[in-house]
Amino acid sequence: xxxxxxxxxxxxxxxxxxxxxxHVVKTLxxxxxxxxxxxxxxxxxxxxxxxxxxxxLLAKALNCEKGPSTEPCNECExxxxxxxxxxxxxxxxxxxxxxxxxxxREAIVQASEYKPAFCRFRVFIIDEVHDLxxxxxxxxxxxIEEPPEHVVFILATTEYNKVPPTVRSRCQRFEFHxxxxxxxxxxxxxxxxxxxxxxxxxALAAIARMAxxxxxxxxxxxxxxxxxxDGKVTLELxxxxxxLIADESADALLKAxxxxxxxxxVQGLDEIYRTGRDPRSIIESLLxxxxxxxxxxxxxxxxxxxxxxxxxxxxxQIGKDRLLLFRSELSTAHRAVRDVSLPRIWVESELVRTSxxxxxxxxxxxxxxxxxxxxxxxxxxxEPPKATGDQDFDHLAxxxxxxxxxLSEVSKVASARLNGSKVxxxxxxxxxxxxxxxxxxxxxxESTKVQKAIYEVWNKSGGDGLQLLFEAEKKNGTRPQPVETxxxxxxxxxxxxxxxxxxxxxxD
Numbered sequence: 001x002x003x004x005x006x007x008x009x010x011x012x013x014x015x016x017x018x019x020x021x022x023h024v025v026k027t028l029x030x031x032x033x034x035x036x037x038x039x040x041x042x043x044x045x046x047x048x049x050x051x052x053x054x055x056x057l058l059a060k061a062l063n064c065e066k067g068p069s070t071e072p073c074n075e076c077e078x079x080x081x082x083x084x085x086x087x088x089x090x091x092x093x094x095x096x097x098x099x100x101x102x103x104x105r106e107a108i109v110q111a112s113e114y115k116p117a118f119c120r121f122r123v124f125i126i127d128e129v130h131d132l133x134x135x136x137x138x139x140x141x142x143x144i145e146e147p148p149e150h151v152v153f154i155l156a157t158t159e160y161n162k163v164p165p166t167v168r169s170r171c172q173r174f175e176f177h178x179x180x181x182x183x184x185x186x187x188x189x190x191x192x193x194x195x196x197x198x199x200x201x202x203a204l205a206a207i208a209r210m211a212x213x214x215x216x217x218x219x220x221x222x223x224x225x226x227x228x229x230d231g232k233v234t235l236e237l238x239x240x241x242x243x244l245i246a247d248e249s250a251d252a253l254l255k256a257x258x259x260x261x262x263x264x265x266v267q268g269l270d271e272i273y274r275t276g277r278d279p280r281s282i283i284e285s286l287l288x289x290x291x292x293x294x295x296x297x298x299x300x301x302x303x304x305x306x307x308x309x310x311x312x313x314x315x316x317q318i319g320k321d322r323l324l325l326f327r328s329e330l331s332t333a334h335r336a337v338r339d340v341s342l343p344r345i346w347v348e349s350e351l352v353r354t355s356x357x358x359x360x361x362x363x364x365x366x367x368x369x370x371x372x373x374x375x376x377x378x379x380x381x382x383e384p385p386k387a388t389g390d391q392d393f394d395h396l397a398x399x400x401x402x403x404x405x406x407l408s409e410v411s412k413v414a415s416a417r418l419n420g421s422k423v424x425x426x427x428x429x430x431x432x433x434x435x436x437x438x439x440x441x442x443x444x445x446e447s448t449k450v451q452k453a454i455y456e457v458w459n460k461s462g463g464d465g466l467q468l469l470f471e472a473e474k475k476n477g478t479r480p481q482p483v484e485t486x487x488x489x490x491x492x493x494x495x496x497x498x499x500x501x502x503x504x505x506x507x508d
Contacts, residue, residue: 178213
């Protein structure tokens with residue numbers, strides 16, 4: 001005989017045992033106590049949040065020999081038979097497998113005409129009701145609208161929008177909520193104690209996070225961990241089971257990205273790949289870790305406080321701005337990784353690219369002198385440009401930083417390409433701007449649309465009447481490589497910067 005799954009073994013048998021849905025319990029108990037219960041209910045919400053369990057509890061409360069009662073006794077024949085799933089007067093139907101009109105007519109419409117065999121009410125529980133066909137809903141509609149006095153309908157669905165409005169309007173709707181990490185972890189701890197299994201709080205918190213608020217999913221993951229553990233469920237075991245990477249490895253990878261340490265990023269990924277982790281799980285692990293680090297950075301309590309000091313220290317090393325940037329970039333990568341033909345190489349390039357977005361504008365070997373960071377430019381008061389033959393170099397440098405700052409707000413592509421560029425020389429009406437990479441200089445010079453956006457901001461920032469020359473930065477004693485620029489007729493007049501950014505750089 002197969003072992004009873006934990007989510008079935010620990011299914012709530014009383015309203016008091018139902019976790020995370022107090023608003024549903026309070027309303028149902030109040031209706032039963034006043035004798036004003038409805039003839040049709042619609043339970044909606046994510047999977048594994050207790051919809052079917054609540055439907056059975058309501059069926060027991062209505063048919064209990066000591067009731068209708070706000071709490072089933074679980075001792076009388078109706079309560080015991082409903083718990084065992086063999087009550088003749090409580091019929092459960094799975095609409096996912098019985099969605100046709102004939103199924104509904106035979107199992108519900110015709111059966112509802114007969115009085116209960118020994119219970120007070122005949123209860124029809126239809127799970128995943130949204131899977132019923134259009135004709136099946138039509139056949140069910142009249143019976144739900146005016147059912148016999150001895151019939152109660154309880155419909156459950158995870159996709160409320162697929163239920164026809166004509167059916168919704170005839171039911172009392174109850175929305176079930178996802179459980180919080182603390183609520184799910186608390187339930188897991190209770191089950192572990194009942195099963196006499198020792199579990200690390202951090203391991204239960206990790207399972208609760210992965211369950212995404214679903215109690216059934218959490219109990220299934222816990223059961224898998226119990227089957228593979230050697231006496232104790234640890235965080236390392238849970239990570240191994242879920243295919244995630246350890247917190248230490250995730251922290252090391254995120255620090256390397258924050259420091260723009262490409263060799264460390266590549267080496268860290270190679271070490272993780274050797275443990276058998278796939279690219280998608282790596283991104284998921286980093287996103288989960290970033291969520292905890294963000295909470296620690298902003299002083300929000302994390303579910304498991306045993307590693308709070310380490311989280312705070314790591315978050316301060318990375319910085320709030322980088323944490324938010326990493327979360328945004330990796331969330332985009334997580335959506336795209338499933339469609340990539342070479343996910344391993346692609347993830348590596350994505351992490352390196354993301355690290356470049358936070359790279360310092362001046363190499364470590366050069367002193368930080370006249371180049372103020374882009375975010376400080378807003379504090380510098382703009383001065384009118386001097387005569388063409390006597391331009392103030394600092395003023396031009398500030399004007400270019402305004403260009404970088406404004407366009408970086410509009411486009412991530414522009415932020416990555418322009419980051420690190422600076423004014424290196426000024427002669428007459430010509431101003432030279434150098435880039436760290438030849439490809440970035442060519443990207444600007446070969447596109448008239450990009451130059452039009454640059455000149456729009458440049459002219460308003462104090463560079464009006466001056467021509468820009470784009471070239472790659474001098475490296476290893478070689479001369480800078482000037483790039484021929486396309487002709488820009490005139491800056492766009494009357495167009496907002498945001499609209500121009502969308503047209504030039506695309507939606508990013």
